[in-house]
Amino acid sequence: MEGKNYINGEWSTAGDGVIEVMNPATGEKFGTVPNGGETEASAAVDAAAEAFKSWSKTTVYERASLLMKWHDLLLENKQEVAEIMTKEMGKPLAEAVGEIEYSASFISWFAEEAKRSNGRLIPASKEGKRIQVLKQPVGVVVSITPWNFPAAMMARKMAPALAAGCTFVAKPAKLTPLTAVRMYELAEEAGFPKGVINLVTGSASKIGRVFTSHPAVRKLTFTGSTEIGKELMKQSADSMLNLSLELGGHAPIIVCEDANMDLAVEGVMASKFRNAGQTCVCGNRIYVQRSIVEEFSQRLQEATAKLKVGNGMDEGVQIGPLVDQDGYEKSARHVQDAVDKGAKVLVGGDGRAENGAFFYNPTVLINATQDMLVMNEETFGPVAPIMAFDTDEEAVRLANDTRFGLAAYFFTDSLTRGTYIAENLEYGIVGWNDGAPSSAQAPFGGMKESGIGREGGQEGLDAFLETKYISIKL
Template structure:
């Protein structure tokens, strides 16, 4: 597949050569995209700026109609888009198609939510005055999205921006740009006006430099590592750029002794092993109350043994490859470090590296302790370390002992214990007996160094508007 940039309603291959897109399951090339840079990014921003006055004046109903056409086309082609996603990213095909459906849910949600972007009138303190609060689109929005959810992360940003009346420039990850290209082709077919949506592939540093410095850009929305988020924040300070940053995570999972163990194991598998553990909200460390730890570990080992590792295009595969060598080596380092400090491998603990592909078997560790890397760093791989605790307060303290605060999970059948734990976990997303809480209608985002702002829900639309206060003397 030959991917292209989409700028001002036209497809082009301009850039400094091409980027080869590789299949992480086979090491084979699946396509190319232009290696765009400052020139292409500037052209895209300027096209979006030129289109903004007209697009921002369209009605919410007109914008919703185009978004729903895009939504319908995306679902009509979900198997095709899912196959592209699997080939460039590696996740199992069924999971990839599920991501496309998840992406479409954001488009339909915000198509409708855009119709409810209300202002308000406030009673004045003096006779003869009126106070009005209006909502207006922030302007040109630029986005930088990660490789692990190339469809969903783009849709979760692009749909609310367009629904609010903003124009949009997307920069997908170099590892997985082809999904974005196909989604833009479908968006073009839906009929978005020239310049309203733009796509630039290529150098993150060169494109990012334009995004954070161009005077026509009014908002940057980014999903990725905390380190890159901090750098983008520094670069954006000169223009006081409006930012939404969804950054790294280090999610704890707490299993209390009154939990339904079958439900807890199901939730842990859903959270930990989805996308081979390569998600920012996946459980990274598991705290189990000591009285049930052995039984829980036994059941988790049994459930993990049923997972199948392989090429995401093959029937029955549930765990695809890690995205690259660096990711594989980090997972390997975390497991080796844990074992050297006393952890025991119940299942997994190894992988394979053939034909420039990197597979790691789903792994369960017991006897984990706080001095292990896996309990302090985001692994981004299919490793489930189990550490025991005695009291609820101890579990809360261990869970909160991190600079991150994106997602946390816990399992208990007690309303009293559950309410207390939920209210005391310092995380933007909390799953109570739920290993997969993400949904289009709820706000997604983190506390502490896990980011700024929210995506999804009503908050996800508010992120793309300015609030204007108008005082009228009559």
């Protein structure tokens, strides 16, 4: 598959050669995209700035209509787009189809939410004055999206920006750019005017420097590692660029002794092993109350052993490959470090890396301790370490003992206990008896070093709107 840049309504192969996109399940080349840089990024921003003059003046109903056309086309072609995603990223096809449906939910949500971006009138403190508050689009928005959810992260940023009246420039991850290319082809078919949406593939450093320095850019939205987020923040300081940063996580899961065991195992499986553990909100460390740790570990082991590993295009596969060698080696390193420090492997603990394909078997570890790498670093792989705790206070303390604060999960049937845990966890997203809490209508984002701002929900639209206060003396 040959992907192209989309700039000012035109498809182009301009760039410094091409980037090869590999299938992580086979090690074979799946396609190419242009290796774009400063020239292509600048042209895309210039096009978006010109288009903003007219796009920002359209009504919310016009914008919502185009978004819904895109939404419908995406769902009509969900199988095709999902297959592209599976072949460039590796996730099982059923998960990829689910991601396309999840992506479409953001488009429809923000198409409707745009109609509720209301301003307001405020009673004045003096006679003869009127106070108005208006909501207006921020301006040109640039985005950098990750490889692990190439459709959902694009939709979650692009839909609210367009709904708010902003124009948009996207830079997808070099590992998974072809999903974005196909989504843009469908958006073009939906009828977005020239320059309103633009796509540039290529060098992250070169394109990123344009994004953070071009005078026409008003907002940068980024999903990725905390380290890269900090670098983008530094680069954006001189222009005081409006930022939304959804960064790394290190999610804890707490399982209390009064939890519904079936629900807890199901929730941990959903959180930990979705996308082979390659999600920023997946459970990375599991704290189980000591009185049930043996039973829970056995049941998690049994459920994990049933997972089918293989090429995501094959029937029944639930765990695909890790996206690259770095991810594979990190999972292996975390497991080996844990074993060296006293952990025991109940299932998994090995994998295969051959011919450019990297499969790591779903792994459950017991007897984990706080000094292990797996309890202190985000693994981004299918490794589930279990550590025992005694009191709720201890569990919360251990869960909060990290610089990250994106997502956390806990399982209990006690309202009193659950309220205490939920209110004391230092995380932007908390799943109570729920291993998959994300949805288009809810705000998504983290505390501490897990980011700035929220995506989804009403907050997701507000992120692309400026608040203007007008005082009128009559």
